[in-house]
Amino acid sequence: MLIDPKKQTFKENYKLMIGSILPRPIAFISTISQDGIHNLAPFSFFTGITSDPPTICFSPTRRGTDGEAKDTLKNIKATGEFVINIVNEAIVKEMNETATEFPPEVDEFLQSGLTAVPAEIVSAPLVKESPISFECKRLQVLEIGKAQAGGGFLVIGEIVMFHIKDSLLENGRINTELLNPVGRLAGAEYTKLGERFTLKRK
Numbered sequence: 001m002l003i004d005p006k007k008q009t010f011k012e013n014y015k016l017m018i019g020s021i022l023p024r025p026i027a028f029i030s031t032i033s034q035d036g037i038h039n040l041a042p043f044s045f046f047t048g049i050t051s052d053p054p055t056i057c058f059s060p061t062r063r064g065t066d067g068e069a070k071d072t073l074k075n076i077k078a079t080g081e082f083v084i085n086i087v088n089e090a091i092v093k094e095m096n097e098t099a100t101e102f103p104p105e106v107d108e109f110l111q112s113g114l115t116a117v118p119a120e121i122v123s124a125p126l127v128k129e130s131p132i133s134f135e136c137k138r139l140q141v142l143e144i145g146k147a148q149a150g151g152g153f154l155v156i157g158e159i160v161m162f163h164i165k166d167s168l169l170e171n172g173r174i175n176t177e178l179l180n181p182v183g184r185l186a187g188a189e190y191t192k193l194g195e196r197f198t199l200k201r202k
């Protein structure tokens with residue numbers, strides 16, 4: 001079947017994308033507003049870009065209801081800093097609590113019961129319960145699409161500090177079995193790591 005995205009609504013295109021690009025890792029992003037309020041929200045349009053410098057990107061879209069930018073983006077634009085916390089099975093329910101569109105004055109750490117701890121370099125806090133956190137500084141924010149629902153932004157950031165739980169690190173590699181990461185599928189569905197297999201490269 002051929003589907004021309006220009007003949008569909010952004011919601012229909014979104015459904016095809018989230019059902020095809022999966023499983024997606026979840027960047028659980030902590031920021032702080034100019035008024036000092038902590039914010040926490042998950043983003044699964046997220047990936048790494050380069051390792052020198054260690055660079056990641058994620059995309060906060062505009063709110064589907066009114067086309068407004070999300071609090072996470074507003075805070076990153078204002079402070080230039082954020083923290084990406086990795087979501088594992090132990091904190092996935094708490095992560096889900098933070099995905100509600102709370103007004104900017106609501107601290108999502110308090111809503112979810114997760115603990116904010118100070119970072120080493122950036123002003124945004126870490127999620128204490130997360131096994132891995134990346135302190136990040138904003139490199140670029142690109143605006144994509146129109147300034148209305150369906151459009152959004154690509155945030156590119158440099159990792160300036162890795163926080164890795166000691167027990168996960170073995171000879172410089174992460175033990176992914178112990179990490180128990182969670183992936184996002186479409187809609188309300190998530191996945192754990194399933195059966196593994198290896199392929200040798202020639």
Ligand SMILES: Cc1cc2nc3c(=O)[nH]c(=O)nc-3n(C[C@H](O)[C@H](O)[C@H](O)COP(=O)(O)O)c2cc1C
Pocket residue numbers: 026039040041042043044045046059060061062070071072073095096098099100101102184
């Ligand atoms: C697992 C998960 C992944 C999400 N991924 C994204 C995403 O990639 N981009 C986005 O704009 N919103 C995403 N959302 C929705 C945001 O988390 C939600 O809009 C949140 O309320 C934004 O919070 P903020 O306004 O405090 O930044 C996701 C939600 C969940 C539960």
